[in-house]
Amino acid sequence: MPEINIVCDYRHSPGKVWRAVTDPDLIPYWTSTGKGARAVGFEPVPGNRFQFVAKPMPGWRGIVDCTVLEVREEELLRYTWVGAEGEEPSYVRYELEPTAQGTRFAYRHTGFTGIGGFAMAKMLGRIRRKMLTAGMPALLSEMDEAGVLLPDAPLRLKDRG
Template identity: 35%
Template sequence: MENNFRPVVGARCQFRMKPQPGFNGVIQCEVLEVQPPVRIVYTWDGGGAWGRTTLAWTLEACVEHTKLTLEHTGFRGFRPFLLSLMMGSGWRRKLSTTVKAILARIASESHARKEKA
């Protein structure tokens, strides 16, 4: 997703995606909290029926892995509730593909660096 995100409290940014009926494809955001490398929180405002919601990404070290928790909160009313259900399935789909691809790329780059050393 095209964006100009910066992990700085107070920074404003946009995420851009394909427009759809009733949605121009632009998400307005403001960074609310940054706790490197554990947590980042920002607003998510798609305008119209979406309203302003909040996204929180948290990393938690576990014994043999790292747990990623995504909380998308602040949906109010029936129509936004329906949007939350649709977005929930979208986040699950995005996380299951994108995060796996990012982790594979990082592992590959790490392996390549070790071979050069």
């Protein structure tokens, strides 16, 4: 069964990385290297239903429906992923582990089925790798240690137009 596994080491604290992946206002900054999804209604609380909303494109409505399954603050976030109405869910897992240099972040997306799932895993894998190796480091470098985007951060200024 196809799946996506990406592990990145960031020179930032687990708290800062956790904030980057769970603050709905920050998520679009690191996902902008992909399709720039916004997390609408997201809260890191088991049972919470939310959507990733991005620009629609041919063959995709631009919405991913998700439900939070498990949360351990600064350690683990698991949620379902349904990219098309009627589709069986796949599963996304973020694991954060403190290291001597910062945080090891492991991204895993499993549960893809059939030939369509194989193609989806291949496409999403490329996009996620770019988000986590380019978008996330750019965001983390523009946040203070409390996990707040700096007022004069180039990402924030770019966002204003």
